[in-house]
Amino acid sequence: MNSTTRRTFIQTAAIASAAPTIIAAESKSSGKERRVIETDVLVCGGGCAGSAAALAAARSGAKTLLVEKAPFAGGIITSVGLPYFDGIAHIDTKRIVVRGIALEMLSKSGVCAPDAQTVAKHNPTIPNTFEFKLLLDRLFQEQKDNLSLLFNSFVCDAQRNGDRIESVTLANKDGLVTVTPKVVIDCSGDADVAAWSGVPFEQNSEVQPLTLHFRIGNVKPISPAESHACKDALKAAQAAGELPHYYGPGIMFLFQCSEVYIHGVRVPANPTDAADLSRAEMQGRADAHAMFRAWKQNVPAFKDAYFIEAYPWIGVRESRRILGQHILTEDDLMKSRRFDDAIATGCWYLDIHPNKTVVGSANDFDPKKHQPEPYDIPYRSLVAQKASNLLVAGRCHSATRGAHASTRVTVTAMAMGEAAGVAAAMSLKAKVEAAALDGVKVREQLTKLGGGPFTDA
Ligand SMILES: Cc1cc2nc3c(=O)[nH]c(=O)nc-3n(C[C@H](O)[C@H](O)[C@H](O)COP(=O)(O)OP(=O)(O)OC[C@H]3O[C@@H](n4cnc5c(N)ncnc54)[C@H](O)[C@@H]3O)c2cc1C
Known part of the structure; x- marks a missing residue:
């Protein structure tokens, strides 16, 4: 912090909890204020x-x-x-x-x-x-x-x-x-x-592929024969150029008996390259929907199914x-x-x-x-x-x-x-x-x- 710094201690309304951390404002030569937060421990990333x-x-x-x-x-x-x-x-x-x-x-x-x-x-x-x-x-x-x-x-x-x-x-x-x-x-x-x-x-x-998870609703119980049909449908979608890569597919009735949660999207990409990560997000969405369409068109259990949602981010392994x-x-x-x-x-x-x-x-x-x-x-x-x-x-x-x-x-x-x-x-x-x-x-x-x-x- 330089000598032109002006420190104003302000309350932490911007912070979600009643925060003890001191927040100060710093006058920059540009005239813009930049907040300065002092803390003992900074944890970057709030995942697992x-x-x-x-x-x-x-x-x-x-x-x-x-x-x-x-x-x-x-x-x-x-x-x-x-x-x-x-x-x-x-x-x-x-x-x-x-x-x-x-x-x-x-x-x-x-x-x-x-x-x-x-x-x-x-x-x-x-x-x-x-x-x-x-x-x-x-x-x-x-x-x-x-x-x-x-x-x-x-x-x-x-x-x-x-x-x-x-x-x-x-x-x-x-x-x-x-x-x-x-x-x-x-x-x-x-x-x-x-x-x-x-x-x-x-x-x-080369790093492990990225995966977007998604959920499909109104799915009937899947018989062993239909499970094969699910695989065949993806094979056909891939042969038709609609699905570059996939795995499994892990079709799981995890949360509710008529709803499936899918592990199956597989996108090779470099997750620390911003442009490639953006491409992977779009590819993941396209692939998730291609899988959904393949099953809806070819597998009776998915006849009345609808695409609920994909999670906001493609996952990086x-x-x-x-x-x-x-x-x-x-x-x-x-x-x-x-x-x-x-x-x-x-x-x-x-x-x-x-x-x-x-x-x-x-x-x-x-x-x-x-x-x-x-x-x-x-x-x-x-x-x-x-x-x-x-x-x-x-x-x-x-x-x-x-x-x-x-x-x-x-x-x-x-x-x-x-x-x-x-x-x-x-x-x-x-x-x-x-x-x-x-x-x-x-x-x-x-x-x-x-x-x-x-x-x-
Ligand atoms: C598709 C997929 C499937 C998986 N399946 C399984 C499974 O079945 N079982 C299992 O146990 N594990 C599984 N894993 C692995 C496991 O979930 C992760 O490796 C694990 O979450 C690692 O925990 P983490 O805290 O290191 O990372 P994350 O849980 O990813 O947390 C990182 C956090 O940092 C945040 N972050 C990143 N960069 C910044 C930044 N610059 N500024 C601020 N915030 C930032 C992110 O938003 C995120 O919240 C899977 C991973 C993926 C991608």
Whole structure:
């Protein structure tokens, strides 16, 4: 901030909760005012990881600001409409391996008891993704003394001073806004803050395909013969040039007995290229409607069906991953390697979707051959290199492409987010940079709070 800066402390009406964060206005030479928000912890991205990170940091007493580009939190669950809590439990025994905030969210969604030790299915679904938005709103509002929210706010730049991130720039209805945090947690999924602040990261030239989820109403029960007809209809649409790629299709009566929810759109694209992402959004919509038309015209169960809606965003499975203090590998997972600084447990298979049509499944391999036993995720895989006050949680944490194919799932992302939030608060209390914190201490604190790794039975 330069010497011409005028700081006016104003109330936080622009923030959705009764926010403790101080907002100031800065006079720019252009005459335009730019808001400056001071906070202890800034969480960028309010998806699976970010929602847990913000709750954990605020509950640990840190003044926290959560910034999300959507008008609501929940990330993939609410903006791509995905109700799955994969990664919560062992595939065979159904033993719960992630507790803490993820289990709290699942139990508050009515799926299991808060102290459940097992779940009925290893990949449970929540009954309603709109109600999940409300649940998050409520959990955030309960932390209103420490937690501020800015929805409809895009993190668009980060500024460094030496090895620290000094400020992060947002774009929202206030214009460009400067946030000056003490600790930043990048939960953008795409490692936006890390990339824009010059932190080492990698992104494969080919990443997993993008998928738009959609719902069709007034569908009759689908017989096994009609299930074949659904596949044949897509094959014919593809041969006619109406559907470039697809998978499955996963046609699921998940929410209501006459309504189907479809996993099947498959769009190869680069999600960190704005123009290519825009093309992918349009292709996803075109493909979803092509699938609907193919079934309506060819499958009796869909004769009177109607297209309800596609979710607002196409879903991104893979993009940038930071190169952190530890890069988690397939070998770490498949050998279920233990780490002293483990802060979370993962258990999903190495789930890489190929960029081609696969009929009857999502993958072109046998998932059982890529199924690890529960494994540790170390604190060091959340710690960025060359930025002492940056933690990264969720699908952009530090892992190889193969390991990330497992760690990217919803519940594992929540567990990492919770750990990052607790660690951020600890770093402030101890006056130690987040990158220099002892991960063993983070693990101990998580255990005290009822979270952390549950790798061993
Ligand atoms: C189509 C699809 C199907 C999937 N199926 C499953 C499944 O069945 N089961 C499962 O467990 N997992 C599944 N996954 C994987 C899993 O859902 C995600 O990897 C998981 O959500 C990762 O959590 P996250 O918090 O890292 O990312 P997200 O949940 O995507 O959250 C990232 C958040 O950051 C916000 N954001 C991004 N950039 C910015 C920015 N610059 N400024 C502000 N906000 C920003 C986004 O809006 C979003 O809310 C699927 C993923 C996709 C795409």
